[in-house]
Amino acid sequence: MAAFEYRQAQEIRDALQRHGVRYLFIGKSGAILLGFPDTTQDADLFVDKSPTNGRALVTALRDLGFAITTEQAGDIERGRDFVQLKDGPFDLDLVFAPDGIERFADAWARRVDVEGFPVCHPDDIIASKVAANRVKDRESLPRLQAFRDYWKAKQATRDRD
């Protein structure tokens, strides 16, 4: 498995948009889209949990080359809280109920658009990492929080200008 590429991110964006999937990039992949300079291995998508959205996502993933079985499609359509795909063109984690975020609609209302990529607000990315409370997140949180403050200051300057 090669590293996730920009071209593949564009393919996700375009396929999911084509099928009307409601989702947000979350986790470190989301932070990287916002400009956070760090490394990660896979993309994490926070997906709105509904049968219609799940069905649209399955169709989009098949378009992208993921060999989704009937059973796996059922998991995604049902919105099992966490689905990990590791045999497609790239690794993809589907998160239907991330720690630290109450409702998809709230995160959607706060989303940031980065060149057409829908991305969780940095506050939501941090909230999910704080709530997950994993060793690897704890180690990266101070730098991510510093990035959030930097990002907000830049946004404020941009809005003012």
Added chain:
Amino acid sequence: MEPVTGDSTQRAWIEEFEAAARRSLETRFRYAFIHTYKPVLDDVPYRAFDSMAEYRDWCEAHLPSWLGYGRV
């Protein structure tokens, strides 16, 4: 080399953020996404969990602690 702590760490981070902001999204992607084999985690093509708590429990029970997926 002088240890980087406190304010100097913050300054170093800001410099990194500024440098990243000057790069295109495509370049940022090229620098950010890497792939290394993660034992156990990468050994099956598919997993699904009914709750995040169930996933976290599975990580703690099955993944090597050095991967960092365990809870603090």
